[in-house]
Amino acid sequence: MTPDSTVSSGTNGGRLLFTTITILSLIIMYAPALYLLLASLSPDEWLRLVAPIRFSLTSYVALIDDRRLASALDESVLVGLATAVLATPIGLSAALAYRAMTRMRSIFLLIILSATFVPGAIEGLGLSVILRLGRIHPSWVTVTIGHLLWTLPFAVTVSLIGLSAVKESAFEAARDLGAGPVRAFVDVTLPLMRGSLISSFVFSFLLSLNEHARAYYLIGRQNTLPLYMFGAMNSGASPTIYAFAGAIIVVSFAAVALIFFEATRRQKRSGDGQDKR
Amino acid sequence: MTRDDFSRRIRSQLTRRRLFQHAALGVSVLAAGTLGLPRAARAADEINFWATGTLDIGDDGWKTFERESGVEVNFSDNGNDPGPVVAKLAAGNANDIYDVGGLQGGSEKEVAKRGLIAPWDLSQIPNYASLWQSAKDIPYLSYEGKVYGIPSVINADSIIALRDKAGSVDSYGVIFDRKLKGKTAMEDAWINSATFAAIYLKNSENAKIAEPGNLTAEELGLVMEFLIKHKRDGQFRTFWSGWEQGLQLIASQEVWAMTGWEPIVYAARARGVDCYYAVPKEGYEAWGNNLVLLKGAVDRGLSRTAHRFANALLSGFYGCKLGALRGYFVPTDNNVAYATAHSDDFDPAKVAELGEHVKAKFAGRVYWQNTRPDNFQLYEQWWQRLRNA
C-alpha cells in the first residue's frame, strides 16, 4: 500500500491547499528559467520573447563554438564533482560521529555549521592567503578546497536528517543476527540512507556549480562557470550564455525523462515477474 | 512485527522510491558534464592576460593576434571591479597566475609602490610612440619617473537618452530632472557617479569644485549630499553595474536617461531602440584601461614576451578588432594604417571615424575618472551613507 492511498480519504481541503502551494512554488522557480528557455530561441542578438514562428537556434549554434564557455564548464564540473565526491563521505562520517557522540554534540554541530557563515569573499581571500603561504599553486584543487568548506555543512546536515530516519533497531537486528558493525552498517544503515546520500552529493555539486565569491580568489588561470558568466554579463554578453542556460534546462529535462522512462519500464518488468510467481 | 520484518519493509517501501527520486538528479549532473570539451595545453610564447572583459577580442581575434605577433594570449576576465582585482593582486594569488593585467585606471601608482607590478621598458615597445599624447598624459600612469601603465583603451562617457522620451539632452541635469523622476539611473559605483555629479555641479550649478575626479573632503560632501537628496526623492529607478544591466535598462525603457557607456548606445540601436549618446555641455568623464606588467611575469622570465604582447596590442589589428567588436578605441593612429592595409577585414573609413569621434570628445572638456582619488576611503564612507539614505 502506498502512502498515497493512506491519506486520501476525506481530506480534500488540505490536499488541495498543499497541491496549490506546490504548483505556486514551481511557478516561482520556473518563471525565470522558462523565460530564459523561450527567449534563448529568439533570432535576435538579445534576450526577449518572440512569436514561435520566429524561433531560431542561432544562439545554440554559436554555443557549440564557444570554447571559452566550454572550458569554464569543464572546470566547474570538475570542481563540482571533486567537491561532491569529498563532501558526501566526509559529511556521512560527521553525521555518524554526531550520532555516536555522548557529549559535545552542540559544539561539534556549531563548528561544522560555522564554516558556512563566513561571507564568501572574505573566506576566499583568507584561504588564498593561507594557501599561498603553503605554496599551493592555485588551480582547480584550491577552488575545491574552498568549495568543500562551503558545501560540507550542507552535506553533514542532509546526512544527519537521513540518519535520523534510520532506527537503531534495524542496525541492532543485523548485529543480533551475527553481523559485524561494519557489515551491519553497509548492509542495513547505508541502503536506508541512500536517498540522503544522493541528495548530499547532488546538493554539494550544485552548491559548488553556483558558487562564485570564493572561487574568484581561489581559481587558477581557468575561470569557473559562474565567473565566466559574471564576466560575460558585465562586458557585453553574447546571447550564447542564454542559449547555454536554455541548453542546461533542456538537457536536465531530457535526462530526467530518460531515467523516468527507463525506471517505469523496469518497474513494469519486475511487476510482470511478480505476477508469474 | 519482528525487527527483520521491519527493516525489510522500510527498505522496500521507503528507500527504493527515494533512491529512485534522487538517482534522477545524479544523472543530470553527469549529463551536464558531457558538454565540456578538453582544454588546450600551454605553449611557449604565451601570455595570460587578466583584464576587464571589454578588452577581450574573442578566440578568433586572439588567434589572428597570435599569427601576427607570435604571442599566444589566454584571456581571463578579471571582473572589472578595481577592489577585488587589487585585493587579489595585493593579498591573493594574481601574481602566481597572470602575466599582464588590464586595469581600470587609478590604482597603478599604489600597486607599483608595493612592487606588485613592474615598470614597462618603453624601448621594447616601439609602438608606444604612436599613442595619442592625451592618453600618455593620463596622470596616474607613472611612478617615480617610470611608466607602469600603458593606455590600451580610452573613452569619454556621458549620458544615454531615449529620443522620444527624454527629448534632446545636452546636460547631466536631465538625470536629476524632476520630470524624469523614477526614470533615470546612474552606475552603482562612486568612481563614476560621484564624478558625474561633480562635473554637473561644477559646470552647471557653479559649485566650487576644482577636480571632479579627485574631490576634497568638502567638495565630496557637497556632491554626495546632492546625490543623497535625489536618491531620497526617488529620482533614480536603480543603480546599475555591468554591460547587460545597463543595456537592459535602456532597451526595456526602464529608464529614459542614464549615465553610461557609449557602446551600449550602439547595441541598443541595433535592437531597434531609438537612443543616442548626449554631448553634455558640462564635459565628459574620461577613463582609461591600462596594461600593467605583473611582477610574477618578470619572475617567470616572461618579461620580453609581455613587452612583445604590449607592443602588438598597439600595432593596429587589436584596435581595429576591438573597435569593430565592441566600439572601444585604442588610442593610436596605427588602427587606421592597419585597416588601410587590410581593407578586406576592416573598413578603413569606419576605423577612422571611430578615432575621429573619440578625438573630438577629447578636444572638448573632459575630466579623468580615477579609481584612487586621494580621499578614496572617504568616498566609500559617503557611498555607504548614500546606499543607506
Next chain:
Amino acid sequence: MRLDEVARRRQRTAFLLALPSLVVFVGIGFIPLVLMATWSLWTFDADTYWVKPIWSLASYAALLEGGRATVFLRTAGLAAATATISTLLAAPAATVVGLLSGPRRATLLVALFTIPFFTSGLVRAFAWRLVLGREGIINGALTGLGLVRTPVEWLLFSDFAVVLGMVAADIPFAIVPIVLAFARIEPSVIRASQDLGAGFWMTFSSIVLPLITPGIVAGFLFVFVVAVGTSMEIQLLGGAGASSISVMINDVMRVVNFPLAFAIATVVVVFLIALVIVADRTLKLSRLFEHLGT
C-alpha cells in the same frame, strides 16, 4: 564494567568518525576564521597594501558609522523574510512529495524542484528583470487585461523583487531536507491515525509536523545562511543603491579597507553562531537529529 567499555568504545568510534570533518573544518576552515578575526583588529598598512599588527578597534567603531549597522539589520530582515516564505512554501510542497504522491510523481516532483538549479543563478536572477520590469511579462499581462492603467513600478527594483528572486533561487534548499525528513514517518502510523478518525489537519499537525521538524529547521537555516551571503539578487533586482552585507563588503574591498571587511565578516559569523546557539537552546536543535528511539 561492560557498559563502561561500551561507552568508551562508542566515544572512540565517534572520534574516528568525526576526524575527517574535523580535519577539514579545524585544519582548513578554522584558520581563515581565526585570521579574519585577528586581522579585523589590525590596521591597514598603506605601504604594503595589506594589514599590519597594530591593534585597534577602529574598524568596529567604523561599523557604527554611515548607516553600516542598518545594513546588518536589513540583510537579516531580507534573509529572514526569504527563509520564512521559502519554508512556508517548501513544507507543503515537501508534504505533497513525501506523503501525498506515489513514488513516480514524487520522483518527478523532486526532479522538477532541482532542475532550475542547474542553470546559472546569475542568469536566472537577471531574467526576473525581464519578467517583472515596466515592459515585462507581468506588467504586459496586467495592462493587457486592463487591470492596471500604468505599469506597476514596485514589481522590480524593490524589496519585493529581491525577496521573490531569492525565494525562487533558494526554495530547493528548504524542500530537499524536508523531503528527506519524511523517511522518518511510517505509513502505518498515519494509517493508524486515520483509523482513529483523525482528519488531514489533525494527522498533519500531530504526527507529520513533529517528525519533519528537523527538515524544516535545517531548510530554514540553509535558506537563511545562503540569503545572508548573497549579493546577486540585491544588485540585480533591488532599488537604487540597495545594500546587503555582501554588497557592503564589496564596497569596502573596493577601497582596500581590509580590516573593516574582516570586521564586518567577523560580526556576521558571531551573529550567526549566536543565532544557532539560541536556536539550539530553545528548539533543542541537537536533539532534532536524534533517531526515533527503537
